[in-house]
Amino acid sequence: MADNILEVRNLKKHFNTAKGLLHAVDGINFTIERGKTLGIVGESGCGKSTTGRVILRLLEATEGEIIFEGKNIRDYSKEEMRRLREEMQIIFQDPFASLNPRMTVSEIIGEPLIIHKMCKNKEELTARVKELMDTVGLSQRLLNTYPHELDGGRRQRIGIARALSLNPKFIVCDEPVSALDVSIQAQVLNLMQDLQKKLGLTYIFITHDLSVVKHFSDDIAVMYLGQLVEKAPAHKLFKNPTHPYTKALLSAIPVPSLKHKMERVRLEGEIASPISPEPGCRFAKRCIHARPECVSADPNLIEVLDARDHFVACHLVDGMMD
Amino acid sequence: MSDKLLEIKNLTINYTTEDGVVNAVNGIDFDLKEGETLGLVGETGAGKTTTALGIMRLVPNPPGKVISGEILFEGKDLLKESEDDMRAIRGNFVSMIFQDPMTSLNPVMTVGEQIAEVIELHQNVTKSEAWEKAKEMLELVGIPGPRVVDYPHQFSGGMKQRVIIAISLACNPKLLIADEPTTALDVTIQAQVLDLMNELKEKFKTAMVMITHDLGVVAQVCDKVAIMYAGEIVESGNLVDIYENTSHPYTHGLFGSIPNLDEDIERLNPIKGLMPDPTNLPTGCKFHPRCPHAQALCKEKAPVTTTLNSGHRVKCLAYEGLIKAPALTGNKEVG
Numbered sequence: 001m002a003d004n005i006l007e008v009r010n011l012k013k014h015f016n017t018a019k020g021l022l023h024a025v026d027g028i029n030f031t032i033e034r035g036k037t038l039g040i041v042g043e044s045g046c047g048k049s050t051t052g053r054v055i056l057r058l059l060e061a062t063e064g065e066i067i068f069e070g071k072n073i074r075d076y077s078k079e080e081m082r083r084l085r086e087e088m089q090i091i092f093q094d095p096f097a098s099l100n101p102r103m104t105v106s107e108i109i110g111e112p113l114i115i116h117k118m119c120k121n122k123e124e125l126t127a128r129v130k131e132l133m134d135t136v137g138l139s140q141r142l143l144n145t146y147p148h149e150l151d152g153g154r155r156q157r158i159g160i161a162r163a164l165s166l167n168p169k170f171i172v173c174d175e176p177v178s179a180l181d182v183s184i185q186a187q188v189l190n191l192m193q194d195l196q197k198k199l200g201l202t203y204i205f206i207t208h209d210l211s212v213v214k215h216f217s218d219d220i221a222v223m224y225l226g227q228l229v230e231k232a233p234a235h236k237l238f239k240n241p242t243h244p245y246t247k248a249l250l251s252a253i254p255v256p257s258l259k260h261k262m263e264r265v266r267l268e269g270e271i272a273s274p275i276s277p278e279p280g281c282r283f284a285k286r287c288i289h290a291r292p293e294c295v296s297a298d299p300n301l302i303e304v305l306d307a308r309d310h311f312v313a314c315h316l317v318d319g320m321m322d
Numbered sequence: 323m324s325d326k327l328l329e330i331k332n333l334t335i336n337y338t339t340e341d342g343v344v345n346a347v348n349g350i351d352f353d354l355k356e357g358e359t360l361g362l363v364g365e366t367g368a369g370k371t372t373t374a375l376g377i378m379r380l381v382p383n384p385p386g387k388v389i390s391g392e393i394l395f396e397g398k399d400l401l402k403e404s405e406d407d408m409r410a411i412r413g414n415f416v417s418m419i420f421q422d423p424m425t426s427l428n429p430v431m432t433v434g435e436q437i438a439e440v441i442e443l444h445q446n447v448t449k450s451e452a453w454e455k456a457k458e459m460l461e462l463v464g465i466p467g468p469r470v471v472d473y474p475h476q477f478s479g480g481m482k483q484r485v486i487i488a489i490s491l492a493c494n495p496k497l498l499i500a501d502e503p504t505t506a507l508d509v510t511i512q513a514q515v516l517d518l519m520n521e522l523k524e525k526f527k528t529a530m531v532m533i534t535h536d537l538g539v540v541a542q543v544c545d546k547v548a549i550m551y552a553g554e555i556v557e558s559g560n561l562v563d564i565y566e567n568t569s570h571p572y573t574h575g576l577f578g579s580i581p582n583l584d585e586d587i588e589r590l591n592p593i594k595g596l597m598p599d600p601t602n603l604p605t606g607c608k609f610h611p612r613c614p615h616a617q618a619l620c621k622e623k624a625p626v627t628t629t630l631n632s633g634h635r636v637k638c639l640a641y642e643g644l645i646k647a648p649a650l651t652g653n654k655e656v657g
Contacts (some may be wrong), residue, residue: 043508044479151596181365182535186579186592193589208508211538215581215590238583252513254538255583258565266517267510270478 005034005202011064013054020276024050026226037203039217047226048206052172089163093175095155099147106143112165132161153184170202210253222246225282232310242312245283327529329353333391335376342601346372348553359530361540364550367597370533374499379408414444417490421502423482427474433485434470440492459488480511501533549573552608559634569636571613617645
């Protein structure tokens, strides 16, 4: 049996807004195997960042179970949760906004160590901070600099060092390289890959960048309006996208090559509002294959024919199986 | 007269700041024919946006200053035009799309008023004619005409960028400068906007300078490409020159940094190091501290532009025969 570090069952997160109930995450299920990377992709507003935060209980889920190493962490008390944070960490998107501008690099990286009482004395703390800086490739001379003195790539390395400081097993990476230039982006991605191998980390990698997610992930889950529409191993998803939304999404990627010719599935219209969504498939209104049953009932996430690890939520695929 | 719509010669732009002189654009040359699209590619701080502002004569002064060069638009040097003439040229003959659709529209004017404003300013029309034209423009970019009375906040990001495209094309300019027009948009919306821009470009025969950091977008939209690094164009040519006969080590590095959808690679092959400080650029070739093929001479001697075949130009000593040429041709990883 696969060794799953995390399992999410029927996870929901709804927000009350003036206009009605906003279904940010609406009943998603998935598992992640230890040491692997699950990429979550989708466009703005699809609920991917909310999913990451709900899993870490930075936001309280409305419904569902979050099972980390066999235990439902939604039942955890505040104190239990605090201890669990040593094992689950997050790297934020914006290296310009996620670091306290009034703290030095060593204070930022050392703060979790102090809060969790990981070091006996100052010397041990400094030694550990220096070790972490080495791990992520930050020169030790930057120990006493402030974030504003550093470029985006270095700042993101601070964010990574901070996330690693407590020796976590599991890290949610929320668009960790989206704010960086391509050459720096590649440096940071390589670093994250090396750390995963070295420390046996499990990642949830949240991004809107499909080329990056394919390169980086073992499995990919595609989200649309709060729901998972397709989940498969990375190469299978790109080779054989099955959900109409996945097909459109993949065909919209501008590929930096003259040889790459892919038939474009043009999507009309824009993403609908997640506030009080109508029943049925969320994508039906933009889907060129939509049929009457698509708007009447919610599609389930089911296995695609003869592929036990490829799941899709679409009535058309469902119909083919009957 | 030549058939060139835009010709830029030796353009140099500096910003004087407290920390010293920022050498933003350092003697670049390129040209553009009618209806052609040039992709200006580079990373943050390469000088792409300053180049665009230079063409529009919108470089903030102070601190910015065009030090030297010529910007010939239909044979006339824009740098020698009076401010009044320049106002007539902007929007009418040359127009610009800015990066961020969220902040480049006026939040207290309806989109109709904002489109009509340009038309009234540049064309001899009445208010109601301008309003009608605004409606037409809006429909042209795929937004229902009755929405002219709506305010920017009532539109999504993709729709706002369509409104900006409508404004920029309202007077049928000959040259459109688009500064990262789709960077802030989601991929499916980006695809819609790029399709729209391609369509309109064909329809109006507008020449375009497309500023972007995305080599994927360039492959879809552009006829020619210029790669910028530290204020210089290090390589330029048509799509085949750049994508299939990549010659400059920096261009190679850019391709190596992007995950490729068609091939699986274990590790990316990024450029080491960081962009140089523009107040203190390296001597010799500006890329030498990051270049995997750099040799002693690269530190001392600045390369000049070498033409490889008609149109494919590269700025690297290896092509001047001064250092041993690295085997760079072809878009494959270099050893």
